[in-house]
Structures are given as structure tokens and as C-alpha cells.
Amino acid sequence: MDQKTLRKIEKQCLQEEAPACRTACPLHVDVRTFVGQVSRGKWNDAWKTLNKTMPFPGILARICDHPCEASCLRHDLGGSIRISALEKTCVKQPKPRIRTLPMPPKNISMAVIGSEFSALVAALDLLRKGYSVTLFSGTDKLGEQLRQLSDDILPRNIMDQELSLLDSLGLQREKQHPSRKMLQELLTRFKAVYIGLEESRCRELTEGILPEVGTSALAGANMKGVFAGGNTTRPIQQAFEGRTAALSMERFAQQAGLSAGRQDEGPYSTRLFTNTDGIEPLPPVLPKDAGQGYTEEEAGQEAKRCIDCQCLECLKVCPYLAHYNGYPKRYAREIYNNASIVKGNHSANLMINSCSLCGLCTEICPENFSMATLCLEARRDMVQRNTMPPSAHEFALQDMEFSNSDHFLLHRHAKGQQQSRFAFFPGCQLSGCRPEKTAAVYNFLCANWSESTGWLLQCCGAPAYWAGNTSKTDQATSILRHNWENMGKPQLIVACSSCLEMLENDLPEINKISLWEILEQCELPKGAARFQNRAGAFPNTQLQDRQKTENSDKKGLGEMHMALHDPCTTRHAPQVQHAVRTLAGRLGIQVQELAFGGEKTECCGFGGLMQNANPEMARKQIQRRAAQSDLDYLAYCAMCRESLKGSGKRCAHLLDFLFPGEKETDPAARAKTGISDSRDNRVRLKKELVAETGKRASDQSKGVEGKDAEETEKIELHISPEIAARLEERRILHEDIRQTIARAEQSGQKMKSDISGHYLACYRPLLVTFWVEYAPAGTGYHIYNSYSHRMQIKKGRGDNA
């Protein structure tokens, strides 16, 4: 990512845009911060906030015509925040000591003609910039017009106090009002001249030299070096024009362009999006004594009505985005910096790898900011530059390699068929956790859709795509393309929506359709659960009974209510989401739509390999999802189902109802399939298919060949549920344990505890060392513990680990 791309991406996130109150103010006073400070009673801080942008805050806060209030988002929700009244209360508080360091003197002189507000502001700003300033005015007192205001509005002593700042900054004064002739002369003595147009004598001075278009404050008058402004009765506008002119005069002195980069000066429409849904209208707090204005306490109460305009829409829906204490614009910057680091910690690595790439932020964001694109690009860059942490995605990539090895890889025409018009593509996850349903779906397709339906078993490459590993993605997709071509380019019937999305993106030439769209076009399978008819053949009585008791009060006996969870990869596949709802309806399931469903559905934490790179974050993500309904969930993606179940939520897969097993009683309670079982199931599915359709030479499983490997595979393990859960969390496969034991038993290289009688051995097949504590038990081994590390023993006297 280059700087230009970063800017473009950053611009999409609106969070740092100024709120409407600030952009409506010509001086861009930081109203939101100020009101926040008032609400917390931080009067000194509030004073300082005003002082940052307001010239003579003690004066301006008392007389400002407050255009900010009209743009306040509270306007239609009870009434705008009384910003002006809050400012008045603030400047009545004792002024804190505010140290402002003037710029070093510039040895350039500027002239200001007039003594009204715009002229005073211009003089102040120029003095602060380090210019020497001489003020020309025919009067003794500065700010004659302001002195006409009643003392209640602007006390004289306050005014004198505020204006004394000019003297302390070294303002020089000449008590005369220059004539037109003198004006020419002044331009030889001074670099530039400002004329404050509040006074008629000053207006006369500029007759004929003010431009017809453009402002004479910014662009200058038709006399080089002369700037003018303040021809208005609005104090904030007078201040603004004085300030604008001071900046132009500086630029003029520096011979810089007057208008470049100044588009956002003065009032403009904010780009900040603020969602006001759900904000209750609240009437303004009224001061008890209208004449005295707010007390401190009343001001605090009024300030508490502030909505505190922010966007943060994406953070409200994404626990991941909310976790890193920022918002997308800041994250984009961090990701950019992360890539630029040569030495030191890549502190954004985990953030980059934790995004589920689900795309919900893009749906929610008014500017369609895509955290997924940002993170995916960053991952690709890291892989390419070899800075991707090896542990982040390794397990998922190895699992993909397993699926695309002889253990699972298969393409086959239907039994007795020489060609395939269609091919069932179940994907690795469904095959891993519902092998029996996978086979049942296939048989159903052959009988009810087309007898010319073959099999295509493999991984689509999504894990590598999510990991940002382009070469491994290409490898997977080219295997897929090759096998598909070998089968005679059948239409693929795809069970998994991630596979479908992957094919759409990387293999658009492959004709494919979702399994759910096919099933929608068929009659329901014979054995399917039918919840309309309580006496139906469906055996899941326990599930139905549970629903019945829990919901009997509100929903009627026997009705089946479930909350439907759409996988994030169907976000842009409405036809798939529709087909699933049709099927659920035919089964008699009353679908409850979750608050975030359809195109705004949420990820289960598996997407983007979030679960691999950051299991804790994935847990947060799925727990949030699971908490959105008390009903049992209905999923139609194998990984969503497993993730939901893994979080403790009751959840069934749609295939559980379409193809219920004879002995199944409660699919929503079915345990999550472990990582080892998932692999075993895939291997078994392939073996069964091969057995059914006849073994071929190409079906040899290279990975499990050889006597030793076969022996290892046969090692019987006894694993308690507690240890099984530990293995799952540590991503240690039974295969790893078997290999460790086989090696230790063969070589005798193991340790023994005289206390427990257990053995301890380790094995490092590739990049990870596995440790297993075990003891012989019957014909197999009892496993007491297992753990792993990636560090390698390099130079001990033994280098076993």
C-alpha cells in the first residue's frame, strides 16, 4: 500500500470528520469537546478549548451569534444544545492561566486600519504569528461598537481585560485614520494592510477597490497588499474575516498562493455520519434565572443532553473492530505503519490476522469502508515478504493440504455412468462433520435430480485465500479446475457458501449452483422431518418436546421455532438465503429472523481464519451471535453450526432435518466434531465412495502407505473428555499423538516417571514439537496429557525436542 492508497482508504472512514456544530462554526470551535468538558464540570479545560480557536473568548463567547446551534443534531430531538449559553457560563468562570508561546518575531510589519472586531482579530492573529503590527484608528478606545452593548451582555472591564492581550503582544498604535492617499503610502511602509469594514470611514476608504466576486479578506482587494473584511453585523463572521485576512496577509508576505488548500476554512457541511436512531428526545434545560443564565450545575445538565456525535457504526456491530480501541481510519494507518517497519515489533500483525473478512462493516458503513480488503491485502503482503507469523494460519493450511491430498481428494462419475452432467461438491467441512448426511445428499441427488451426478471431493482453497497465501490458493484452485475439466466440466452442486464464493471469485468459468437451490426445486426427501404434523415420522421427539415446553405459552404446542443464522458468505447470495427459508418453511420450521440476518448477517468466527489466528476473538464473535435469540439456531453452513455449538448454543444443521438419521433424537445437541474426527470422517467418506464405485490405481493413498504408517494408524488411543477438549484447544491431532508414541516405542527414546509410571515422549514431524504423556492400557495407550511448542532444541547434547 502506498501513501496515496492509504489516504484514499482513510478518507472513507468518517469517524474523524468534525461534527456538524463545529463545521457550522466559521472558526471551527471544537464544540463537541467543549460541551463534553462542561458536562463533566471541567471548566478550566472548557475554557482552554474555547481559547484554542476563539480570538478574545471572553468577548466572543458573550456576543457570538452561534450558527452552531442551528446545525446541532439535537435540533429535532428536543431542541439544539444551548451552546451559546454554555459558552457564556464558561467565560464567567475564572479564566485559567493559559500560556501561549508567540512565534519568534519575523521582522515584517503589517498595518491594520480600524478598531472594530475584525480588525482586532486580524491584529491579534498577526501578532501571534510573530509580525510587528501597527493599528491605525481615529479613536482612543478600541472596539467602540462593542462598547455600545449593555454591560449585562459585555462588561467593560472584561472587554478591557481581553483586549489588553494586544498590548502585551506589542501592538503599536497610530491615532489617525488614513486617507486613500495615505493607503498607497502605507503599502511602502508595511508588507500588507488590513481594513476592518465595520466602520463607515473604513468602507469609504475601500470604495472602488473591493472585488465583485470572491472575498476581499481571503483574496485581497483590487490593490495589491490590501485585504478587507468585517462588513457584517455578525460577530462570528467578523472574527472569521479578520482571521482569514491575517492568514492571507501572511501568505502574501511569504509570496505563497493565497487560496491553495483553504477549501475547508469557514462553515461547510459535515461528512460525519451520526446515527440518531433510538435517541430519545430531551427538552433543553432552562435556567432558573433567565437573566443570569445557567448556573454551573444547570450548564452541566444541559451539556449532558449532547449526543456526542460520532459515527462508529461498524464498531457497534463488530466485536473485532471494537476491540482495538480505534476505528477503521486509525487501523488503516496502523496497518500501513506495520508494513513499513524494518526493525521492531509488528504490533498490528494480530489485528490484521484477526479480521473474519466477513464484510459486515462494508454493509454498515455509509462509505462502504472494507476492513476485509485492507486486512486481506496486508496478509498477502506479509506472506509475500515472509513476515507472516507462521503460527497464525498453519493449522488451517495443513488441514487444507490434508483435504487436497490422497486422503480426501477424489473426482468420480456416478456408479455405472461414463460422464457427469453434475457433480456434488460438499467441501471439506461438511464432509468432516456430517459425512453421513453428505452421502445421503448425494444419494438423494442421484435419485431425484440427475443420475448423472458425480462426486468432487476437495478443499476449494478458501483457507489459503483467507490466509493471504496466493500461491497456495492458486494451487488449490488449479487442482479443482483440473479435476473439473477431467470430469467433463459438469455443473457443480455446492453445499458450502464459502466454497461457492471462492468459486465465484477465483474460478468464474465453472458453472455452479448452491445445493440449497437444487433442493428447493425437488420434493422434500422422504424421511425429512415434518414439523407441521406432530404425529409425523420424525424421530427427533426430544427436540420437539423441548421446544414445546419452552415455548408453549406464546407459540402454541408442537410448533417448531428456530432462529435462522445466515453464513457471512451468503451476504451477497440472496437466492441461497431464500432457498433455505423455503426449505425450512416446507419442513414446518417457523423461522425467526435475527436482528442481523440476510445481507447484514454476522460471521461465526470461523471466517477469515479468525479462529486460527485469534481464538479468543472468535469466541467473543460467536458468543455475541449466540446471544441474539433464546431459540435454537438453524444453520446451513457446517462451520457456522460447529462454531455455534462450540460456544454452547443449541444449533442444528438444515441437513439434520432434511436427512435425519434413524437414531438421532436431538440434532441441536449433537456434539461439535473434533479436529481429529473431522479428518477421520473425510478419509472414511472417501473410502466408502471408493468401495462403492470400485477402486482404481489412482486411488492409492500415498499419505498412509507403508507398513509403519499403517501400524501407526492402528494405535488405539484412550482419551478422556477433559484431555480431548485440551487437544482440541491446542490443535493437537490424534495423528500427532500416534506418531509420537510409535516413534518412542520403536526407538525407546522416552522418559518415565517412577511416581505415576507414565511415559513422556516427544516428536517433531515438521515445525512443531509434540509432547505426549501416556501409559499402555490394554491393547492401546491411555493419554494423560499432550502439549506442543514451536521452538526447537538446537544444541543440547541431545536434540530430541
Place this chain on the structure above:
Amino acid sequence: MITKLGIEENREWKCLPCNELLKLDSVEIDYLQGRFTVELPCCPQCGMVWVPEEIAMGKMLEVEKLLEDK
């Protein structure tokens, strides 16, 4: 420099081939660009090394993660 990991003296695990209790000894370990010398229980005879669970899942994991983000 040898880093001590606070491992208690081992009274339980014996190297089976040598029938010797494992004793703390210096061992060089590495991962990615990092190389360290630490004290781990080893067999005094054949040098077989043991990485206890609390080290593997604690300090070692921590350092692995740090090195991965270097």
C-alpha cells in the same frame, strides 16, 4: 548468557534408556531469528532434553509470539 526459567529440581522424570533422573543443564533453543541458551532438564548421560508443559505453554509460547512479530 544462560536464561534460568525457574524450573524446580526434577525428582520425577527419568531418562528411560539411561535410567538417570533429568537434571538442569544449558540447552540452546531457537525459533525464526531468535536463539537463546536456557536451562532445561536433561539426561546427564545422553543429553535427552525435556521441555516441561508450563515452559512450553508459558514462557516459550510468549517468546515464540514475540519473535513471530519481529
